[in-house]
Amino acid sequence: MPSRSRAARRAEPEHKHKPKSHSVEKDEKKPIEELEVDSKRLSEIDPSQQKTYSKYCTFMTILAAAVRFCFIWYPSEVVFDEVHFGKFASYYLQRTYFFDLHPPFAKLLIAFVAYLSGYDGKFKFDDIGDSYLTHSVPYIPMRALSAVFGTFTVTLVFNIMKESGYSVLTCIFTSALIALDNAHVGETRLILLDATLIFFVAASIYCYIRFYKQRKQPFSRDWYLWLFLTGLSLSSVISTKYVGVFTYASIGIAVVYDLWQILDVKRGNTLRNFAKHFTARLMLLVVIPFCVYLFWFWVHFTVLSKSGPGDNFMTPEFQETLGDSVLAKEAKDVHYHDVITIKHKDTECLLHSHLYNYPLRYEDGRISSQGQQVTCVNDFNDTNNYWEILPSDMSPQSINKTSPVREGDSFRLRHVKTNGYLLTHDVASPFYPTNEEFTVVPAQMLNQSNNMNDTVFKFDPVDKRPGNVLKSKASFVKIRHVPTVVAMWTHNDKLLPSWGFNQQEVNGNKEIKDASNIWYVDSIIGLTGARALYLPKQVKKLPFLRKWIELQGEMFKQNNELSSEHPYASEPQDWPMCLSGVSFWTKNDSRQQIFFVGNIPCWWLECVCMSCFLAIVALDLVTRRRGVYMLNERARKRVYMNISFFFAAWACHYFPFFLMGRQRFLHHYLPAHLLAALLSGAIIEFLFTNNRTAEFTGDRKSIGKISVYKYRAVIVALLAAVVWGFVFFAPITYGNVSLSVEEVKKRQWMNMKLHFTK
Known part of the structure; x- marks a missing residue:
């Protein structure tokens, strides 16, 4: 058969040059793809496989609980920002008005736990190092709230990977990156807000994945349930801290992509059907969550009915809605x-x-x-x-x-x-x-x-x-x-x-x-005369929305003014590789300290994995432009539908901090770190999976399969590094061990400012 000219070959459609293996792959058994996974996949897993997932998920949850509740009673003193959030719980219990930059949801939870513990709110958490035991403060239950959220964050991470179709070993490794991370452990065993924030970030990702898996049964009971739970989780994130808007952006990207696909006329969707999809998402992801968000502010205003230290931030009209506290009655x-x-x-x-x-x-x-x-x-x-x-x-x-x-x-x-x-x-x-x-x-x-x-x-x-x-x-x-x-x-x-x-x-x-x-x-x-008399304050009313709008304006104003220098403030470019940390607590006479720092081997591994992901995407895009199809279509869906979703969510939680002029600290990176861990687990399994086309592998049966023995060996080695890193930094995570100067110097990492006490 005579050869064709170069011009004739160039004139042929590009699809004729695709490897024939692509047509064969359609008949092969598809692996689960996150955001492209069959909704019946879990029911198809045999009972023994289901039991394996459940068994290891339980094990990782117990491990996470053990490292978070370990020494939770130590130190029995105020640590780091417990100064603020413990104080706010006291104000809630005494119903005295205070001002804070963050929404009230997580603070109300802390106050509720304190109330159930019989706390009266008299201790005001004024300074780091103040004794809890001296003032009979039930600090352990209050810390336990954070530990519970931190524990079940690990459970959610395991199940996110499971629902995304990854192997049991990948689920174990990914959840270990959070369970044994010193930064997450340190932050989720104190009276702070970040444990609540990170839990609901993970819950938002998990619920949306479960919702998307119902896409072939739209408007079913489960479809509505998981969409509603996604909105509720998103509302809880933004009701804890305003950085929750980054989680909204992450889910929003996936929602916009989903709606764009539904709008495609080739899929047989009418505009009426699209409008129905759009309305359901608008109501359950925006309108109802916003109402829940407002509800927590209504509770906030209802509880804080007395004059307090936050009065001066508000207008006279707002202050007139507050009654006199016991302190205000005695203050002259x-x-x-x-x-x-x-x-x-x-x-x-x-x-x-x-x-x-x-x-x-x-x-x-x-x-x-x-x-x-x-x-x-x-x-x-x-x-x-x-x-x-x-x-x-x-x-x-x-x-x-x-x-x-x-x-x-x-x-x-x-x-x-x-x-x-x-x-x-x-x-x-x-x-x-x-x-x-x-x-x-x-x-x-x-x-x-x-x-x-x-x-x-x-x-x-x-x-x-x-x-x-x-x-x-x-x-x-x-x-x-x-x-x-x-x-x-x-x-x-x-x-x-x-x-x-x-x-x-x-x-x-x-x-x-x-x-x-x-x-x-x-x-x-x-004291005599008019100053000696107590004249009860006449309490006036102000519409809820007017109070909320005034408070929002003051919160954003004060947040923008947080530009003063702090010895432990850091820049976002330092966070992914954990080049700095924050001192939480020191006890010089016993040479003990709590220092906020991540599990360094894990954080560096995540940076490597994100680099690998970007390299894979770049290589795939370039080679396909030249007509070389190295990755099979299912592998490309894994990269562009699942791992790219994790990467986009990480970027949404990380890059906006470069635009902020306020003080920034390493703990602001923890939500992004959670997503970097998800991406890392996904990309490591991807690297040990045969993702090439039949043209390159020569063996269609091996496509989509993991190199089991190599993968196990690598995961075991990486888990050993994770455990070593956690144990090595544990003395400055728990602060219960006295370290010599030499031992402190060994843990000095990059720009960390550890305390040296001879």
């Missing part, structure tokens, strides 16, 4: 020339002075100033606790003013009983040679020595809102000495000896930022 505006008592927040002791002086020498031989003692005493009625607050300006025009005292003001304190002024100076305190001694000096002596400036103090507001009127019981401040820049401080670690009547020492702490420097005005003595 402090004015200059008021006689007040001042209480230390941590020890709840009152600032005190009396007509006794410090000894000439302390027990260690150091010499004191022999000035009048300033101490702290337990809460009892004693006129030696009375202090008059005066303006810092002693001129005749200012000294008599009776205007309100504001946070941030400079002032003086006169001890009423002895008629002297409080000051601190460069003399060592009784117990702390590096801290300054506090004393009271008579006014006459100060005038003679021209040292009146040494009596000037300043209120540093803890809430960072200088200018607010100082209120008794409600305003927490640090009392800073202006000339020497030290903060007034007391402690009950050690009491003064008999010469100090076993009272607490008061001194000047050079560590201004120390959280134990906080004081507040406990009472105003002899």
Whole structure:
């Protein structure tokens, strides 16, 4: 037969050059493809295979629970952002209004668990390191909520891979990437929101896959059920944190693609049928989830019915909808020339002075100033606790003013009983040679020595809102000495000896930022007139949607203003390879610390797998342009319908962070990391599956089959690396092990800022 010319061959349609194996493949048994899987596939699996999946899913769930509940009681102190989310639970239980950047769903769950545990909400989680045991806080049940969500996230990951048609071994490996990841474990065993967020991200993916598998039975009961559950999961994500919009975008891409296929007239769909599909998705993925989202805000406003620390963020009209809390009833505006008592927040002791002086020498031989003692005493009625607050300006025009005292003001304190002024100076305190001694000096002596400036103090507001009127019981401040820049401080670690009547020492702490420097005005003595009267606040009503719109605007405004620097903030380009971490908690005296970092071998493996995926796609697209068909059609569906879906979801959860100007931290990557794990499990099985066309493999029977022994060997090796990585970083995940400097240095990874304590 004569050969054809090159021009004739070029003129032939491209499909004539496709390998004949493609026509044969249609008769071969199809493997399950995610988003292209037969809805009856699970019923076709023999009972023994079903039992195998269930057995290993149960095993992975138990493993996930074990590593998350292990040492969940340690430390029995406030850790990292438990400062915020534990505090919010307390506000819910006391029904006092607060402001936060995140929607209320997950915070309400934490408060509900605390309520079931009998917690009264009095502890306010003010500082990292505050003891739970001392204040009888049921922190273990509150942490257990996160651990439960983290555990069942692993269950969902296993079943996502199962429903996507992957082997049992792939399901085990993929779920292990989450179950034994140090970052996920660390984040899902504390009182935080991310466990709830990540669980519902996984639930959204799982429910949508189950819904899509019903596409051949549209508008059936199961079809509606899984579509509704997808919308409910999406609503829960965005009701936890607003980054849930990234999950909406991920599912939205799949929904748009699905609707585009339904719109194709070649599939026999009418416009009426398309409209029905569109309406069902609109109602169950948008309208109903939005109503659920609004419902949680309605609960939020209903529970928080009393005035609280969030009032100042809202308009006067909004504040008028809040009733007075117990604190608001007792809080009074402090004015200059008021006689007040001042209480230390941590020890709840009152600032005190009396007509006794410090000894000439302390027990260690150091010499004191022999000035009048300033101490702290337990809460009892004693006129030696009375202090008059005066303006810092002693001129005749200012000294008599009776205007309100504001946070941030400079002032003086006169001890009423002895008629002297409080000051601190460069003399060592009784117990702390590096801290300054506090004393009271008579006014006459100060005038003679021209040292009146040494009596000037300043209120540093803890809430960072200088200018607010100082209120008794409600305003927490640090009392800073202006000339020497030290903060007034007391402690009950050690009491003064008999010469100090076993009272607490008061001194000047050079560590201004120390959280134990906080004081507040406990009472105003002899208050009379209008300020002494309690006038019940008239509570007004405001439409729910108006309150919601106002709160949304303030939430977005405050979120955009989170641009200040933080020592553990990081950039998104550092996240996939886990080049940095976050310090959650440290205990220097025992050389223990909790540091948020991922399982490094896993994170690097995921980066390699994503690179392999992009290389496969690029190679396939280029070779097909040249008429070379290396991948069979079923393998291409696996790549473009399933693995590409995981990749698109990962991109939706990762790349938007590059556009944000606010503070960003490694834990923001955890939802994207979950999707990277799904992609990694999928691509590893793909690499060990015969995905070539019959033209390249020469053996049609092996197409679509896994190289079992090679695949098992690789998975076992990778699982060993996963276990090693988890165990290696476990001491800084749980924080229950004292590490030497050498042991800490071994775990120092890239830009991690671990604490070294000799």
